[in-house]
Amino acid sequence: MLVSYKWLQEYVDLTGVSAKELAEKITRSGIEVDGVEQLSAGVKGVVVGHVLECEKHPEADKLNKCLVNIGEAEPVQIICGAPNVAKGQKVAVATVGAVLPGNFKIKKAKLRGEESNGMICSLQELGIEGKLVPKEFSEGIYVFPEETEVGANALNLLNLDDEVLELDLTPNRADALSMLGMAYETAAILNKEVKLPEITVDATSEKAADYISVKIDAPEDNPLYTAKVIKNVKIGPSPLWMQTRLMASGIRPHNNVVDITNYILLEYGQPLHAFDYDRFGSKEVVIRHAHEGEILKTLDDTERKLTADQLVITNGTISVALAGVMGGADSEVREDTTTILLESAYFTGGSIRSTSKYHGLRSEASSRYEKGVDPARVRPAAERAAQLMAELAGGEVLDGLIEADHLTIEPAIVSVSLEKINRVLGTDLSETEVVAIFERLKFDVTVEAGVFTVTAPTRRGDIKIEEDLLEEVARLYGYDNIPKTLPKGAATPGGLNPTQEKRRTTRAYLEGASLYQATTYSLTSEEKATSYAIEAREPVQLAMPMSEERSRLRVSIIPQLLEALSYNVARQHDSVALYEIGSVFLNEGKDVQPEEREHIAGAITGLWVENEWQGEKKPVDFYVVKGILEGLFDKLGVAEQIEWRAAEREGMHPGRTAEISLAGEVIGFAGQVHPNKQKDLDLKNTYVFEVKASPIFHVELPELQYTPIPRFPSISRDIALVTDKHVTAGSLEKIIKDAGGKLLTNVHMFDLYEGEHMEEGKKSIAFSLTYLDREKTLTDEEVVKAHEKVLAALKEKAGAELRG
Structure with missing residues (x-):
């Protein structure tokens, strides 16, 4: 909004207040002034x-x-x-x-x-x-x-000695989109009176009702429409003072009648439209929604195809204007126009916004309707325009304002207590001071028992709740006058929650283990969507997929990581190790939002270790992947609750795959990709893992306790056990720990032997056991007694014998 300083002086006494000083005061009261332009600066x-x-x-x-x-x-x-x-x-x-x-x-x-x-x-x-x-x-x-x-x-x-204030208005302050609106604002800031224009219209004896009638068929979008008729106008240039004010406000002058409508738009904030009555085509104005596909040629000589939700002004038969946005070309005011049909109406903001956006037309009128015009100014604006047409265009104003009125807007009545005003603002204002502020704003106010009941004028459509009144008091009292206070209350330090900490720990560990982070698509094909799932579910299908390759939500991350490995290997990167912490989506049934779960997955192919300076090369194998995961579980504090169990899964090598369980629940798997799948992807030996993140991240861990370095020596015993091949090292380790009692502090498997010198179907597994008493020095008798319990339990529960 551009505000002429000289024009504003007609409504408010600005004596002693320069344009720059006024701009500063307006900005400090809540409406930002972007700048003050002196039109003739340097000229x-x-x-x-x-x-x-x-x-x-x-x-x-x-x-x-x-x-x-x-x-x-x-x-x-x-x-x-x-x-x-x-x-x-x-x-x-x-x-x-x-x-x-x-x-x-x-x-x-x-x-x-x-x-x-x-x-x-x-x-x-x-x-x-x-x-x-x-x-x-x-x-x-x-x-x-x-x-x-x-x-x-x-x-x-030429009014070039004027200064223009450029306002940066927020959408709620539609009242400031007019000179009168800014006059009320300025008067309140300076504690001055507002001088409103005097409207005196000398009407003829002829009745406007004999020339036109008004009918509204869409009152929900147009609750009020008024019309006046002005005869015998002489179209010509508007006076220089009007032209220069329009130009200072960013509007190009056209002729006296059109300029008057634009002048009233700027003065009152009420858009008007002038029709050539003789070209209008009837004695009836009908406001309705357009017919679907109806064509209207607007003032910019563009034929526009209308939709059924757009509001149009018609002569009862055809549309002659796009309501609140732009007039029609056929009824525009021209040099030979002698009779004016003047429109002043209230259109709802939503209707105008939709129409304006649809046609890409944004005018001074539409922008005001969108933000909301003052319904109380619809009639005065029409009378003021008629007065100016009589004075500046020689027109004769016919008696009467023809209207159709369905408007029910009432002024907002809002209450707020003095106690709340002072408590929120941190001030110590009296009732008299607060009443004075509301009176400066020209708000009707009554006070009872410390509560102010304010009736806000309809021009201030932004006043709706008590917080709005608090804002008005604060800005008129002066933000600079509000005492500075420090906030009170307990401060909350920032930080990561436990899940975020564990996710970050996981990333740091996996990257420390030489895996690179990958981010892959959550969308995949139907074939890949069902592969490598920890839990078998029917994948969720997209209603409108971009392509068949991206038509399903994934239930496993591994297929995408394998694609990434294949892509890199095809470009001569033979050794690749990737991980991803991402979401999978489990189908919960039709018309139900899928369950989104976080998984941790990895894929490794080629060499795991390649130290050229040492000449060491280590291809990836099952124990590399298992070691990475065991290290991660240990880092997250859940290693003691993890169990590994040999398993067969679709798409995985049948003899090199294990399921991973946490507290008895299967949470994932690790192993080698099936050779046939490796061949399809043109990969060498490739190992993958995928585990659910939530069970790991949400395990309740005991508080860390300090364990002092033992003062007394420990005693180690190594045992080599001969067992059946199907007996796992994990089951033997569990038996040893259960039987060893409190003296057994550590069990470590260090050797596995199968082959020559072993009976068919047997294998040898060696463990190192550490015994320690933290209170005293162990005796041989105590160690022998505990060790014999271990050996007896191994023989009884697993059939394990000491290797000779």
């Missing part, structure tokens, strides 16, 4: 000149030699290249010594042998944007009205 020496003679330059076809009276003793000769310069015109002349925008200084000059003592200026040369210049002067110099005084300051006449 001087421009006066009104009268062209006494004008003839072609003798040496140049496109130049004119003019004799111009600039209010001095003698007229001066000026060479002018403007195509529209002519004898008898009153024009803007930059005299010798004048300075134009860009620090362009005017000097005496000779053009093709003829002396030139000044410059006849266009509005663009005086600093006015070309898009704001009236079309008749857009390609040449500006011509003042005939009655303009010769020698007068042209900058003052």
Whole structure:
């Protein structure tokens, strides 16, 4: 919103307050002023000149030699290249010594042998944007009205001595999208009175009702529509003062009638539209929704195809305007227009916003309707416009305002207590001070038992709840006057929750183990979606997939990691180790949101260790993957609760795969990819793992306890056991720990032997056992007794014998 400082002075006394000071006060009260522009900054020496003679330059076809009276003793000769310069015109002349925008200084000059003592200026040369210049002067110099005084300051006449405040308004402050709205705001800030325009319309004896009627078929989108009729208007330029105010506000002047509607839009914030009554086509205005596919040619000469939810103004048969957005070309005001049908209406913001967005049309009118106009100004704006059309266009205003009214908007009534105002703002305001603030805002207020009941005017549609009143008190009292206080209450230090800490620990560990993090698609194909799942579920199918390759939500991360391995191997990266912590999606049934679970997965192919300087090369195998996971489980504190068990799974090598259980629940698996699958992907021996993250991350761990370094020596015993091949090392280790009692502190398997010198179907497994008593030195008798219990339990429960 651009606000003219000189125009604002008509409504509020700004004596002693400069434009910059006013901008500062407005900003401090809650509406940001982006800047203050002095329109004639640096420009001087421009006066009104009268062209006494004008003839072609003798040496140049496109130049004119003019004799111009600039209010001095003698007229001066000026060479002018403007195509529209002519004898008898009153024009803007930059005299010798004048300075134009860009620090362009005017000097005496000779053009093709003829002396030139000044410059006849266009509005663009005086600093006015070309898009704001009236079309008749857009390609040449500006011509003042005939009655303009010769020698007068042209900058003052063109309002270029004005200053313009540019407001950066938030959507809730639609009331400030008008000069009257800013007048109320400024008056409240300065504690001054508002001088509203006086509306006096001398109507004729003819009745407007004899010319037009109004009917609303869509009251939900247009609850109020009013119309006035003005006869015998004479279309022509609007007065200079009106043109300059429009240009200062960013609107291009057209003619007196159109300029008046734009002027009222800026003054009242109420959009108006003027129809040519004789081209309207009927004596009836009907507001309805458009027919689907209906065509309307708008003022920009574009034929627009309408939809059934868009509001249109019609003559009862065809649409003549896109309500609140743009008028129709067939009923626009033209040079031969003599009778005006003037529209002033209240359209709902949602309807206008939808229509404006659909057609890509955003106008000054639509932007105000979208944010909300004051319903109380619909009728006064129409009367004020009619008054100006009578004064400036010679019109005769017919008696009566024709309307259809379904409007039920009432002023908001909001209450707030003095105690809450002072408690929230940290102030010590009295009732009298708060009442004074509301009265400055022109809010009706009553006080009872310390509670203010405020009736907000309809122009302030942003006042709805008591917090809005708190804001009004705060900004008018002055944010700078509110005491500075430190916040009270317990501070909460930032940090990671336990799950986040464990996720970060997992990433750090796996990357420390030489795996690279990968991020793969959650969408996959139907075939891959069912592979390597820890829990078999029917995959979730997308309703509108991008392609068949991305048509299902994954239930395992491994297929995507294998794709990544294959991609890298195909590009001569033979050894690749990847991991991913990501989501899988488990089907919960039709029309039910799938369950999203976090998994940890990895895939390794090629060499695990390759130290060229030592000449060491170690291909990946099952024990590499198992060791990585055991290290991770130990890092997360769950290693003691993990069990490994040989298993067969689809897509995995039948003899090199194990399931992983936590507290009896299968949480994942690890092993080698099936050779056939490796061949399909053109991979060598490849090992993978995938485990559920949640069971690991959410295990309740005992508090860490300090264990002192033992003062007494420990005793170790190594045993080599002969067992059946199907007996696992894990089961033997469990038997040893259960039987060893409190003296057994550590069990470690260090050897496995199968082959020569072993009975068919047997194997040898060796363990190292450590015994320790932290209170005293162990005796041989105590160790022998505990060790014999272990051997007896091994023989009884697993049939294990000591190897001879």
